[in-house]
Amino acid sequence: MRYLEDFVAGQRIELAPITVQEPEIIEFATRFDPQAFHVDPGHPTTLSLGGVMASGWHTAALFMRMIVDAYLADTAVLTSPGVDELRWLHPVRPGDTLCGEVIVEQVRISESKPDRGLLSTRVVLHNQSDEAVFSVKTLAFVLRRPANELP
Amino acid sequence: MRYLEDFVAGQRIELAPITVQEPEIIEFATRFDPQAFHVDPGHPTTLSLGGVMASGWHTAALFMRMIVDAYLADTAVLTSPGVDELRWLHPVRPGDTLCGEVIVEQVRISESKPDRGLLSTRVVLHNQSDEAVFSVKTLAFVLRRPANELP
Numbered sequence: 001m002r003y004l005e006d007f008v009a010g011q012r013i014e015l016a017p018i019t020v021q022e023p024e025i026i027e028f029a030t031r032f033d034p035q036a037f038h039v040d041p042g043h044p045t046t047l048s049l050g051g052v053m054a055s056g057w058h059t060a061a062l063f064m065r066m067i068v069d070a071y072l073a074d075t076a077v078l079t080s081p082g083v084d085e086l087r088w089l090h091p092v093r094p095g096d097t098l099c100g101e102v103i104v105e106q107v108r109i110s111e112s113k114p115d116r117g118l119l120s121t122r123v124v125l126h127n128q129s130d131e132a133v134f135s136v137k138t139l140a141f142v143l144r145r146p147a148n149e150l151p
Numbered sequence: 152m153r154y155l156e157d158f159v160a161g162q163r164i165e166l167a168p169i170t171v172q173e174p175e176i177i178e179f180a181t182r183f184d185p186q187a188f189h190v191d192p193g194h195p196t197t198l199s200l201g202g203v204m205a206s207g208w209h210t211a212a213l214f215m216r217m218i219v220d221a222y223l224a225d226t227a228v229l230t231s232p233g234v235d236e237l238r239w240l241h242p243v244r245p246g247d248t249l250c251g252e253v254i255v256e257q258v259r260i261s262e263s264k265p266d267r268g269l270l271s272t273r274v275v276l277h278n279q280s281d282e283a284v285f286s287v288k289t290l291a292f293v294l295r296r297p298a299n300e301l302p
Contacts, residue, residue: 033219073185081239084236
């Protein structure tokens, strides 16, 4: 298990690639973001925008899966207060493969609750053509290593 | 169809309530955010946090559906550059009913592309106990009304 002490500013964590296909894009958007350019490949608006693109919230959800698989599942995370400066920089299209890395920006011990701290990261996802498609700054409360547990 | 001219700073748009149940919470998180407190009701961590809670990205996706239903589906939206200050203020639990409103913060015509502008809003979602659970500032590019179309 990773604790707050296992993160240091400047640390980079690589994310395993993930590929997204048209049926998933349409299924997600039909449920959560049913705008023509996410769900209807033949719609004039979709055609004028170069074809179906993933809902930005689908991209955000894929990003979450990538960071859970990369490190969150093995980290003593409590909750997250939120994210900042979330940007959709380029459309995510059917067949795109996303990859990226997390850069640790700050690790700060809580003053009011000394058993935990706040982990701040900056993340950018790229597609297979090395175009940046998504960026965000994340925040998470992470437990410090208990005194009786060795690193 | 609504265009940029149909939004003014201070305007409020009410969002229709949406209820989320445990099977959807677990299904979404199994796919995108498989942390114990989102997918495993009996896990010690889940129990220590008061039971299963929705992935924050599930709440964000539900918020998107609420604003598509309330006004985006009938608005000449192009794309969104992103969102700012996204906050998960309180856990969203199985059976919770979310409601909220959008407040228009700014409507600004693009200098480089005069056929469109940037719509900035501020949104807060509450649960059935009137606890704020989610807030975010959104940005969207919206077309201005074409000269040949009457309001």
